[in-house]
């Protein structure tokens with residue numbers, strides 16, 4: 511019998527460096543298309559539990575995501591990242607908008623159609639401790655849903671689970687052990703194996719390493735990248751850790767109070783952050799070179815409540831570049847450079863993007879003729 515605190519005979523967790531990422535290219539149709547997605551939670555009050563307002567957790571998000579790509583989703587705590595991920599998967603019901611998985615309207619499916627689609631769209635949670643049943647052996651945790659959905663014929667099932675475990679860095683003799691016998695990193699491998707066993711195409715990774723010791727985070731990121739290459743997985747990667755997002759993503763969306771305020775290729779958004787919020791957020795990223803310093807932009811004030819967001823641009827109460835128009839008019843989304851979209855009045859001279867989900871998604875770095883708000887010259891207004 512193994513004691514609760516030990517991690518016996520399991521693969522030792524070693525410190526690992528992040529491996530370089532394989533270059534990606536966009537092919538075919540989007541795996542995920544999200545249009546004007548809104549998820550509002552009712553606020554109830556009084557004995558009669560009357561609805562007195564709504565938390566506008568997701569408030570009109572649009573984007574598309576192609577096969578084998580990773581889109582990073584960043585923003586302060588409470589801006590709606592998890593709710594967006596869950597509503598895309600139809601785990602938290604949307605209020606408005608459309609989610610298409612390979613052209614299929616996820617919210618138009620009936621119960622049995624949704625059940626068939628479920629394995630294809632998976633989620634990996636932040637906390638590998640609470641998301642594993644303590645009473646089931648690991649082999650059962652990984653294989654339970656795969657067996658239910660008949661992912662492979664019964665005679666191939668054991669070999670299949672062994673293979674999945676090996677691909678996730680788990681030994682097949684771990685099958686009969688229980689979650690408490692594993693370290694945090696190995697538990698996250700179990701969660702990943704459970705999702706992978708369902709042969710998914712799209713995976714929401716919701717802060718998959720933030721609960722783990724820094725020394726083993728790279729192992730899990732490397733595993734996610736390896737599995738993406740091997741199985742052509744498409745990821746929505748939610749994280750507070752901008753360095754990890756920069757490493758793993760192809761495109762990045764920045765959320766503020768339920769909206770995507772900026773979207774571009776990873777290279778463009780990190781080289782040319784255009785929205786004043788993105789600029790402030792990215793100014794906090796530490797630079798590894800001690801000879802280079804960056805001025806950190808400290809935003810004044812607190813994040814307004816998503817139950818009562820400010821009118822006009824929702825960021826206007828904290829924006830160092832606020833103009834009169836910002837207080838009353840919601841900025842449209844402008845294409846400030848090829849594939850680089852920004853919802854900010856500073857870019858009013860640029861073309862307006864009418865349908866963000868249909869707008870071209872470009873990878874790599876592109877020429878930018880507009881300057882970010884922190885540069886010496888402002889954008890044309």
Ligand SMILES: Nc1ncnc2c1ncn2[C@@H]1O[C@H](COP(=O)(O)OP(=O)(O)OP(=O)(O)O)[C@@H](O)[C@H]1O
Nearest residue numbers: 551565567585586587588589590591592593594816
């Ligand atoms: N089930 C719910 N009922 C009511 N409000 C909710 C519910 N889930 C989330 N919210 C609210 O919606 C907003 C967005 O929450 P969400 O968890 O999506 O943010 P997040 O960006 O994932 O934050 P974090 O970075 O802290 O994980 C928050 O104000 C949160 O309190």
Ligand code: SF4
Nearest residue numbers: 823826829836854855
């Ligand atoms: S629209 Fe105005 S308030 Fe909003 S980010 Fe741009 S400059 Fe700032």
Ligand SMILES: [Mg+2]
Nearest residue numbers: 591592593716
């Ligand atoms: Mg979250």
